[in-house]
Amino acid sequence: MLKIEHVTKKFGDFTAVNQLSLQVNKGEVFGIVGANGAGKTTTFRMILGLLDPTDGTITWNGEKINYETSGIIGYLPEERGLYPKLTVQEQLLYFARLRGMKKQEILPKIDYWLDRFHITQYKHKKAGELSKGNQQKVQFIYSVLHEPELLILDEPFSGLDPINVELLKSAVAEVNAKGTTILFSSHRMEHVEEMCKQIAMFKEGKAIEKGKIREIKQKYGKKVVALYTEENLTFLQDRKGILSYEKTPYGVRIKLQKEEDSQEIVKEAMKKGFIRKFELEEPTLNEIFIQKVGEVRD
Amino acid sequence: MTKFWIVLWHTYKKHLTSKAFIISTIITMLLIFVMTNVGTFFSKSEQEKNKEIGIVTQSSKIEDYVKTEVKEEKKKIHITTYSTEKEAKKQIQKGKIQAYIVLNQDNQAFLTGVYKANDMSEQSLLFELERVFQNVKQKEAIHQLHVDPKTFDQINKPFVLKKETLVKTSHSDKQIKQSLVVVMGTLFLIYATVVFYGNMIATEVASEKSSRVMEVLVSSVPATQQMFGKIFGLALLGITQYAFFFLSGSYSAFAHLDALKEVPASTFVYGVIFFTLGYFLYATILAMFGSLVSRIEDVYQIISPINIVLIIGFALSIAAFVDPTSKAIAVLSYVPFFAPMLMFLRVSLVTIPFWQIALCIGILIASIGVFAYLGAKVYRGGVLIYGKASFANIAKAIKLLKKDAK
Numbered sequence: 001m002l003k004i005e006h007v008t009k010k011f012g013d014f015t016a017v018n019q020l021s022l023q024v025n026k027g028e029v030f031g032i033v034g035a036n037g038a039g040k041t042t043t044f045r046m047i048l049g050l051l052d053p054t055d056g057t058i059t060w061n062g063e064k065i066n067y068e069t070s071g072i073i074g075y076l077p078e079e080r081g082l083y084p085k086l087t088v089q090e091q092l093l094y095f096a097r098l099r100g101m102k103k104q105e106i107l108p109k110i111d112y113w114l115d116r117f118h119i120t121q122y123k124h125k126k127a128g129e130l131s132k133g134n135q136q137k138v139q140f141i142y143s144v145l146h147e148p149e150l151l152i153l154d155e156p157f158s159g160l161d162p163i164n165v166e167l168l169k170s171a172v173a174e175v176n177a178k179g180t181t182i183l184f185s186s187h188r189m190e191h192v193e194e195m196c197k198q199i200a201m202f203k204e205g206k207a208i209e210k211g212k213i214r215e216i217k218q219k220y221g222k223k224v225v226a227l228y229t230e231e232n233l234t235f236l237q238d239r240k241g242i243l244s245y246e247k248t249p250y251g252v253r254i255k256l257q258k259e260e261d262s263q264e265i266v267k268e269a270m271k272k273g274f275i276r277k278f279e280l281e282e283p284t285l286n287e288i289f290i291q292k293v294g295e296v297r298d
Numbered sequence: 299m300t301k302f303w304i305v306l307w308h309t310y311k312k313h314l315t316s317k318a319f320i321i322s323t324i325i326t327m328l329l330i331f332v333m334t335n336v337g338t339f340f341s342k343s344e345q346e347k348n349k350e351i352g353i354v355t356q357s358s359k360i361e362d363y364v365k366t367e368v369k370e371e372k373k374k375i376h377i378t379t380y381s382t383e384k385e386a387k388k389q390i391q392k393g394k395i396q397a398y399i400v401l402n403q404d405n406q407a408f409l410t411g412v413y414k415a416n417d418m419s420e421q422s423l424l425f426e427l428e429r430v431f432q433n434v435k436q437k438e439a440i441h442q443l444h445v446d447p448k449t450f451d452q453i454n455k456p457f458v459l460k461k462e463t464l465v466k467t468s469h470s471d472k473q474i475k476q477s478l479v480v481v482m483g484t485l486f487l488i489y490a491t492v493v494f495y496g497n498m499i500a501t502e503v504a505s506e507k508s509s510r511v512m513e514v515l516v517s518s519v520p521a522t523q524q525m526f527g528k529i530f531g532l533a534l535l536g537i538t539q540y541a542f543f544f545l546s547g548s549y550s551a552f553a554h555l556d557a558l559k560e561v562p563a564s565t566f567v568y569g570v571i572f573f574t575l576g577y578f579l580y581a582t583i584l585a586m587f588g589s590l591v592s593r594i595e596d597v598y599q600i601i602s603p604i605n606i607v608l609i610i611g612f613a614l615s616i617a618a619f620v621d622p623t624s625k626a627i628a629v630l631s632y633v634p635f636f637a638p639m640l641m642f643l644r645v646s647l648v649t650i651p652f653w654q655i656a657l658c659i660g661i662l663i664a665s666i667g668v669f670a671y672l673g674a675k676v677y678r679g680g681v682l683i684y685g686k687a688s689f690a691n692i693a694k695a696i697k698l699l700k701k702d703a704k
Contacts, residue, residue, distance in 0.1 A: 048517050050682065067520045075517045081510025086312065091511075097304050098518040142514065 001026055002047070002150060002181065007056030009042055009205075016042040018205035020056070024183055024198070029176050031192035032185040033285070034202030035293050040185040041078055043202075044152050047183070048075055060150055071100035074148030074180075078155045080139045084128030088114070088138055091127060092145060099146040106145065113141040116174075117167060133164050140168060144175050151175060153184035157191055169195065189285040199285075203293050217282045220291075221259040224281040225266065227251045231273035236265065251276075255287070301519045305527025309502065310534050323539055327546035334550035348376040349423055352386045352398035355379065359441075360401060360409070363434045371433075373426055390416065399427070408442060409435040474647060476560045478619070481646045484569040485639050488576045489612045495536050495577070496584040496608075497601060502528055503588030503677075504597045512681045521678035522670075525589075529581045536577075565646045568655075572645075575662040576638025580604065582666060586673035589680035590691040607635050615639040622647040632658055634665035 002024040201209035243255040386398040397415030631640035679695030
């Protein structure tokens, strides 16, 4: 179990992480979302022991993570790369050996993962000759090759095409199924929503929202009304209690201040014309994020 | 500790198998081989043939003197005598001889000559001939003036200035002469190694940052082990490269081994000690600086102050050759950046008390320790900083690691 207790990190006058407490249970996939500069990477670096917290403690199964335990940790940093002049196998060997593995144990695992990502043919190719997507696959492999107990993925999907995103998602799920606890950050709420049960939302170094996605959504209530209609409902745009009005292929999607207003709005819309269907939706994580963090960033 | 060895071996192997390393090593080896053997090649080819030189003289006595002189001094010259210049000229046109000398006997100078040839470029031949005819002239003068050859020899003997040092342990003149060669060679080796390998360390660190593999590395290997793994790995690479260089120069080196037999063994020992300390001092600092930049293009900018310090040290040591006993040099030889060069020079050329050497080595080891400590700190933080290269990053890097920056 990963336990972060009252952790604060200051860089001079700047507080990067402020009184953060989190708990990630064994075998869980935990998502951290937040705008740039919200303190995600700093938190990861503190978990790994690369930075010391100004205050508070971080433990994995009751012990501090340091270089003695680095063999049980996997890390895919946001700033990641490969040695351009080494072959894929050479660098995977090097990284895995630095995590404490023996050459004989590593080789079959390299073969497995290269096959898993359909890049076996690049095994003896220099990394610099690989496409960016394939390089990212190799980078992911070096974070999981030693079968870590705790895997930290900092923006694992950034820059990947949709096909590779799916491939990587299924690989993350596979690693998780084998018992690895996963902590990952992303700007893309749909990835987080799809992959984790628990999340923490960071803003200016604080976890402004944390817990099960279900519960967070319930807390925000069903404040979205989707109306399936061909009618022109633009008059609703200026109505009191409406936060946003959005045209969709099937009709309109209206965000409300209060869930209770939904019934009134449906009635008003029905007066205007034929409504085929209406729905009360939960907000997406993206909507909650934008509302809480206050600005759109990707 | 095992991770240190993994990094060391990785660094060593990566560079050893790189094309740039292999090509530069082979080219340098060839260069060394040619340079060290160039004399042997030329003298061998010259041995094959005697130079054909003509002399124009009517005197059989002079002809005799010349031929004896050439024979006695084992000159690679074959002399043919002609009685007229016209005849000699004809032989030149035919290509039988390459030059001729018209000799004239005269009362004032005893013997004069005019060298005539189509090509005046062969300086070494002219030099040889001048020596031959100098002796011939002397013989002729002795003969004409009726001087006893023995008396002449006595007059002609050069003045001998014997040198004896008063301090018992001091270096003899011969020792110093031979040591100079070793000292100069070692100083140059220190300079070249730091410039080449030191810069390679800085580039190595920066390239791991620019290729963004650094953060993965620091999360699995402690910064100190990583930094020293690299420094030792490249040291091993240097030893390998120098071994190859030595191999290519060894043919010539062993032929001239006795030229260095007067050099005291201590000079070589100190050479190794100061070379090693110098390498590690500069390597540690350069690794630290390398960790402050995130692009390879910025490496040279950030390490240029260190290169300037190194050049100053090298310039000082050249100045120190003129007067190794100078007070200023003595003082400067305790400054860590200059110590490897200056103290080694003083140890080899001047007699200095052992405590001074020990103190200097102590200072060097201590400063390596300080820079290693500081370097590891800056390195640990520096590798997490991306962006513009600047010395302000040193403070930033240390700040990054402080538990409480306030």
